[in-house]
Amino acid sequence: MNSLIFRTVAPFLTAVMLAFSIFVLLRGHNEPGGGFIGGLIAASALAIYGMALGPDVARKALRVHPLVIAAAGLLIAILSGMMSLAYDVPFLTGLWAEFNMGRDVLTLSTPMLFDFGVYLVVVGAVASMVLGLEDNEEESP
Amino acid sequence: MQSLPTPPGQWLVLLPVLIPLAGAALLLLLRQMKLLQLPLAVLIAAVTALCDFVLVMRVAESGPQAMTMGNWLPPFGIAFTVDALGAGFAFAAALVVTIVLLPLGADAPDRARRDGLYPQVLLLLAGVSGAFVTGDLFNLYVWFEVMLIASFGLLALGRQPMQLDGTVKYGFPNFMATSIFLLALGLLYGLMGTLNMADLIGASARADKAALAAIAALLLVGFGMKAAGFPLNTWLAASYHTPPPAIAALLAALLTKVGAYALIRSLAMVLPDARVMLEPALAVVAVATLTLGPLAAIAETGLRRLIGFLLIGGIGAMLAGLALGTEQGLAGAASYGIHAMLALGALYVIAGLVEKLTGAGDTRAMGGLLAMSPLIAMVFGLALFAVAGVPPLSGFWPKFLLVTAGIDRWLATGDMTALALWLAVLLNALLSLIAVARLFAHVAWRAAPLPGFAPQGPRQVMLTSREERMVLWPAALLVMGLVGLGLWPEPIMGFGMATAKALLDPAAYIAATQLAGGSP
Amino acid sequence: MNAAMAVLAGLFLSAGIYLLLSRALIRMLLGLLLFGNGVNLVILVAGRLSRGVPPIALDGKLPLAGAANPLPQALILTAIVIGFALFSFLLVLAYRAYQSLDADDTNEMRVAEPKGGPEPPLSY
Numbered sequence: 001m002n003s004l005i006f007r008t009v010a011p012f013l014t015a016v017m018l019a020f021s022i023f024v025l026l027r028g029h030n031e032p033g034g035g036f037i038g039g040l041i042a043a044s045a046l047a048i049y050g051m052a053l054g055p056d057v058a059r060k061a062l063r064v065h066p067l068v069i070a071a072a073g074l075l076i077a078i079l080s081g082m083m084s085l086a087y088d089v090p091f092l093t094g095l096w097a098e099f100n101m102g103r104d105v106l107t108l109s110t111p112m113l114f115d116f117g118v119y120l121v122v123v124g125a126v127a128s129m130v131l132g133l134e135d136n137e138e139e140s141p
Numbered sequence: 142m143q144s145l146p147t148p149p150g151q152w153l154v155l156l157p158v159l160i161p162l163a164g165a166a167l168l169l170l171l172r173q174m175k176l177l178q179l180p181l182a183v184l185i186a187a188v189t190a191l192c193d194f195v196l197v198m199r200v201a202e203s204g205p206q207a208m209t210m211g212n213w214l215p216p217f218g219i220a221f222t223v224d225a226l227g228a229g230f231a232f233a234a235a236l237v238v239t240i241v242l243l244p245l246g247a248d249a250p251d252r253a254r255r256d257g258l259y260p261q262v263l264l265l266l267a268g269v270s271g272a273f274v275t276g277d278l279f280n281l282y283v284w285f286e287v288m289l290i291a292s293f294g295l296l297a298l299g300r301q302p303m304q305l306d307g308t309v310k311y312g313f314p315n316f317m318a319t320s321i322f323l324l325a326l327g328l329l330y331g332l333m334g335t336l337n338m339a340d341l342i343g344a345s346a347r348a349d350k351a352a353l354a355a356i357a358a359l360l361l362v363g364f365g366m367k368a369a370g371f372p373l374n375t376w377l378a379a380s381y382h383t384p385p386p387a388i389a390a391l392l393a394a395l396l397t398k399v400g401a402y403a404l405i406r407s408l409a410m411v412l413p414d415a416r417v418m419l420e421p422a423l424a425v426v427a428v429a430t431l432t433l434g435p436l437a438a439i440a441e442t443g444l445r446r447l448i449g450f451l452l453i454g455g456i457g458a459m460l461a462g463l464a465l466g467t468e469q470g471l472a473g474a475a476s477y478g479i480h481a482m483l484a485l486g487a488l489y490v491i492a493g494l495v496e497k498l499t500g501a502g503d504t505r506a507m508g509g510l511l512a513m514s515p516l517i518a519m520v521f522g523l524a525l526f527a528v529a530g531v532p533p534l535s536g537f538w539p540k541f542l543l544v545t546a547g548i549d550r551w552l553a554t555g556d557m558t559a560l561a562l563w564l565a566v567l568l569n570a571l572l573s574l575i576a577v578a579r580l581f582a583h584v585a586w587r588a589a590p591l592p593g594f595a596p597q598g599p600r601q602v603m604l605t606s607r608e609e610r611m612v613l614w615p616a617a618l619l620v621m622g623l624v625g626l627g628l629w630p631e632p633i634m635g636f637g638m639a640t641a642k643a644l645l646d647p648a649a650y651i652a653a654t655q656l657a658g659g660s661p
Numbered sequence: 662m663n664a665a666m667a668v669l670a671g672l673f674l675s676a677g678i679y680l681l682l683s684r685a686l687i688r689m690l691l692g693l694l695l696f697g698n699g700v701n702l703v704i705l706v707a708g709r710l711s712r713g714v715p716p717i718a719l720d721g722k723l724p725l726a727g728a729a730n731p732l733p734q735a736l737i738l739t740a741i742v743i744g745f746a747l748f749s750f751l752l753v754l755a756y757r758a759y760q761s762l763d764a765d766d767t768n769e770m771r772v773a774e775p776k777g778g779p780e781p782p783l784s785y
Contacts, residue, residue, distance in 0.1 A: 036742060067257060071169030078163050088148070091155050092211040129749050133756065217732075279736055286743040293750050297757075305758040306772040309686065312751050316693055317681065319747075323740055324674075324700045330733065331707025383773050 010052030017045035025119050026112075035115035039122025046123070047130040055134040066128035073120025080113035153199065154208045154221045156192040157231050157270035160185060165263035175254065179246040182259040186242055186266060190235035193270070197228040201639065205653035207276060220337060222276025222654045226475055226640040230402055231273040233479045237394045237486040238266045240615045244490045245387035247611035250299055258298060262391065265291035269395045273402065276654055278326055278336040278411075281403060285319050285367070292396060295388050296380060307383030314366055314376040322363035328356050339654035341411045342647050350414065357415030360407050361422065367400030369456050371429040377453060378437070382445035382502075386493025387612075389445060393452050394486035398478050401459040409463060409471055410644045416466060423464035424558045428565040430457030435572035439579065442504045444492050447580060448485070451528050454569055455481045458543060461562045465546045471644055472637030473542030479633055480527070480535045480626065487619035488524045494604070494612055495521055495584060500596035504580060508587040513602060518585040520617050525581055527623040529573040535626035538634055540570055666706045673699030686755045686765040693751070697744045701737045708733025 021042035028034030046066075050058035062069075081092040089095075092114070099106040164185035168178055200206060205224040223231075242262060249258050268288030275281050292315075297308040330336055332352050333344045345353060366373040377397070381389050408416040408423075416423070434454030441447040455477065462474025494517055499507040511518040523534065530536035547563025550556060590596065604613060626633050643650065673695050680692025708730045759765050762772060 065172065067169055068172065071166040071260070074166040075163060075170070078159060078166070082159075085152065090208050090210060091152070091159075094211065125746065126749070129753060133753055279739070283739065283743065286747060290746060290750060293747075293754065297754060300757060300761070302761045303772045305754065305761055306770045308754055309758050309767070309770060310773065312754060313681075313689060313693070316747055316751060317696070320693070320696050320700055320744075323697075324703055327700060327704035327707045327733075327736075330704065330736070331709075379774055 007052045010048055014045045014049040017048070018042055021045065021119075025115065028115060029112055035118030036122055039119045040126065042119070042123045043126035043130060046127045047134070050131050050134045055131040058131055062127070066124045066131065068124070070121045070124025070128070073117045073122075073124060075117075076120065077114050077117030080110045080117060083110050151206065151208050153192060153196055154206050154223050154274060157189055157196065157235065157274055158221075158267050160189045160192065161263040161267040161270065164189075165260040165267065168260045168263065169257060172255075172257070178254065178259050179242070182246075182263060183239060183242050185263060186235060186239040189266065189270065190232060190239050193228060193232035193235050196223060197225075197232050200225050200228045204649045205643070207653040219280050220276040220339070220654050221274050221280075222339060222650060223274045224640075224643050224650050224653075225636065226402070226406070226644065227273040229475070229636050229640065230398065230478060230482075231270045233482045234269045234273070234395055234398075235266060237482050237619070238262065238391065240619055241387055241390050241394070241486050241490060243615045244493070244612040245385075245391070247608060248385060248387065248493070256298055257294070261291045261294045261298070265295065265391065265395065269399055272399050276338050276650075278329070278338060278341070278407070282319065282323055282326060285322065285399070285403075288396065288399065289315055289319060292392055295392065296384050298384065298388065301383075304383045307380035311376050311380035314373065318363045318366035318373075320363075321359055321366075325356050325359035325363060328352075328359070332356065337654065338406070338411050339647070339651040342651060345412050345414060350418070353412060353415050354418045357408060357412050357419055358422070360412075361404070361419060361426075364400050364404040364407070365426060365460075367397065368404060368460070369397045369400070369430075369453050370426045370460055371433055371453075371457075374430070374453050374456075378446060378449050381449045381452075382443060386445065386489050386496070390486045390489035390493075393449070393489055394482045397452065397456055398459075398482055401456060401463075401474070401478060404460070405463050405471065405474060405644070409466065410647050410650070413645075416463070420464055420466065420558060423460060424562055427457050427460035427464045428561055430454065430460055431565040431569040432457075432572065435569055435576050438576040439572065444496060444502055444504055444507070444580075444584070445489065447504070447576070448488055448492055448528075451488075451573060451576065452481070452485055454573055455485075455528065457569060458540060458566060461566055462539075462543055462546070464562055465543070465550055465559060467546050467550050468638070468641045468645060469542050469546035469549065471641035472634070473539045473546055474637075475640040476542065476633045476637035477536075477539035479636065480539055480623070483619050483622050483626075484524060484528045484536060487520075487616050487623065488528060490612060490616040490619075491517070491521045491524055494608070494616070497601050497608075498604075499584070500598040500600040501590070501594075502597070503594065504583045506590045506594040506596045507584045508590045510585040512588065513600075514604075517604075517613065520613070520620050522581050522585065523620050523624060524616075525577045527620070527627070529577040530570050531574065533624075533627045535623045535630070535633065537627060538630040539637065540566060542634070542637060662710055663706055666702060666710060670699050670702035670706060673702060684767045686759065686767065689767075690748070690751060690755060694748060697740070697748070701740055704733050704737050704740070708736075 021038040024033040024041060025035055025038030028038065046058055049061065083095055084091060084093040087095060094109055094111045096107060096109045168181060171177060200223060205222055207220055207222040209218045209220045211218060245262065265288060268284050268291055271284030271287065272281055275284060293308060293312055296311055297304055326336060332348055333341060335341060335344060369377040381393055408419065431454060434450050434457055438447050438450035438454065441450055458477050459474040462470040462477065495510060496502050498513055498517065499510060501507050527534035527536045530540040543566045544563060547559050547566060550559035551563060677692045677696030677699055680688045680695060683689060711729050762770055764770050
């Protein structure tokens, strides 16, 4: 992809898509959206970045290996389920905490944490797969 | 939706899955610490095995254990229900993984380690344990896929052309098999309105028999392909000899057994009427697998491919037990599963050593193993004869159960199917013995390679002390287990009989599931 | 509607199987994809299609009468997610196999099982 326009636009596009993916992730709580969709959007943002500037640049921009992101997500998802151990309820039972923020009520819950874990797993796994496909020489899938 | 509090002890049901899953994630996070990976992986697998052992004891003491995810009451929530069969298989699987991790660490190339060898092994263990402990058919599908992804990665690790070839031939049929399984699940849900195993047992008695038979046939095709039953077993012979021996040991020990487990679970316990209807088909598959596996092994000269065919013959024994369907038959199938996990794990690891010592992968170019290393020859021979079912090794007792089951059923009912299965098990024992004895004679007794066949690689006369410690001793440990279970068969036979009783009378299983998370 | 969807699922499945019978890896991949989508359609139809109310229960109330069954959709979503992961793995694998074996025809992929080895020894 050696087009000047694409290379110029790609970083902005990536930034917008990453922000949008977070929006979709948080929106998923009560409306269509969620961790999986958000993760896919974020992974496609990284894929565009990799296409425009090369997979190695994209890897460097990520700083950590994509699979490490996925592993962190998996741990977060498991921990969100383990929290119910403290309340004598089965694994993955939804726990809720409400914070009064004046005008609004902020609701935090373990399903949201779980969704965040799913988001990271999807971003990491899909990004590592896509960046592997973008490599032309023999590199890890 | 108020329910009783869940005691922390009940979490034991989840641990066989959660520990390796979290462990895999942890190892990925610590991927920079290369020296820590192997010890941590062994530790995690060992802790999993320990939890499985406690679970086995608990199930033996107080019956099946269950937990429902997220407090959604069954049959709507996903339930994990562990009975004797699941706990026993999960324990054997974790044990084999713990032991085989050592040879895996000894000869894994650096590149494989960088590509996440140990996390994938633990992911495989999580998938396998999940399949053994889940009480929900759809959840079983999910664990199948987890297992499949991990096994893809392990098979292709290192990416030699031969491995890629093998993985392609492994991947497509197995993906197809899980798709067919999913198709059966969709139809089953349409027919019954539930996919919880305990709930299905009751519902299946009232369901339309013809539709049930069609769904069970789809399950037979899907699981049968996973279990490598004839005629859907060509993928195994095409792929299991391609990865490094220790990886092949893991896959051979775990994957096909999960397929056979799923067949036993779904047909013998969940849909018993369908099993009766499918009995002729099951019997044909079992007889063909029992006889053709060792026949192919006799004709094969590649050492690890030959072991693959022996493995297929063993799957036939499990299928024969399921086709017989009596208490003894199922006991034989279940105990054979445990034996096969230990035996094949050991056999592939030792085959790797034998190939290193003789410098060849082809039995015609081997020879003189006995002179080179009597110890390795003995361990190799014991593992081989255990797989063939020679007394006093562990393979004998499950086959003994199967033979008695066949003859008993034939005498009681005059059923020709039982007679055919009985003959096939005996024939399998004979053919396996011939294959194994020939193999041992060629590799160990014959003084030198056949004229015209030179070893492709250099012969390595001595094992390094690292190889001895990390490859030979773990394999010898597994073989000692095989000898031990052969001389003292009470645990494995008792496990088989308890399992069969629980499968044929699932009242306790249903009770455990419904009670999980409080009464509805 | 149910009958039409069942026919459509059948078409998907048969097209998938037809493609899977091909020798070209890329067609087999597409076949697996079609087969998987056919299976998802089967699950959807098996859960009974209804033109109804969304299955959303408001605080403490039961869902409205005639609500659609959400479970098949949850099953399909899971199946799609997992199928997606497996499919992308197979895609990468097929690409790598094509690169290193220089073949996308399964008949020509004979590295693991070479053709025409000599006979096994006929003595003991």
